[in-house]
């Protein structure tokens with residue numbers, strides 16, 4: 001198996017509902033998105049899936065969130081816009097765009113600040 005990773009980012013505002021602290025007030029982040037993909041087959045060029053394709057499809061989802069107030073847009077108008085929920089959102093939304101029999105989104109890491117991140121993957125504790 002091969003493990004590929006691309007990194008991109010976006011800027012948005014949010015507040016955390018039911019949060020006991022200053023994150024319940026409107027504030028913004030430059031979110032970093034690390035998209036990790038596993039793939040098992042090489043094509044004749046020695047490529048599994050082009051980094052550019054992973055970036056392109058991740059940016060489709062980034063575009064929905066970039067320069068937005070997350071609490072006002074689906075699904076974060078109902079779901080708290082935590083780093084956890086954003087990571088899970090990328091996992092399934094980008095997965096829908098790139099998953100095939102041979103290529104799958106494996107995990108997504110969202111850096112909310114340069115000192116705090118969350119990784120989502122499908123698995124048990």
Ligand SMILES: Nc1nc2c(c(=O)[nH]1)N=C([C@H](O)[C@H](O)COP(=O)(O)OP(=O)(O)OP(=O)(O)O)CN2
Pocket residue numbers: 016023027081082083084112113115116
């Ligand atoms: N598990 C989570 N904890 C927190 C989340 C989250 O999404 N998941 N989010 C926040 C807030 O959004 C907050 O803006 C970030 O707080 P923090 O990481 O503490 O960042 P700071 O810059 O305020 O803290 P430093 O101490 O300067 O690193 C909070 N928690």
Ligand SMILES: [Zn+2]
Pocket residue numbers: 014023027028029112
């Ligand atoms: Zn925040």
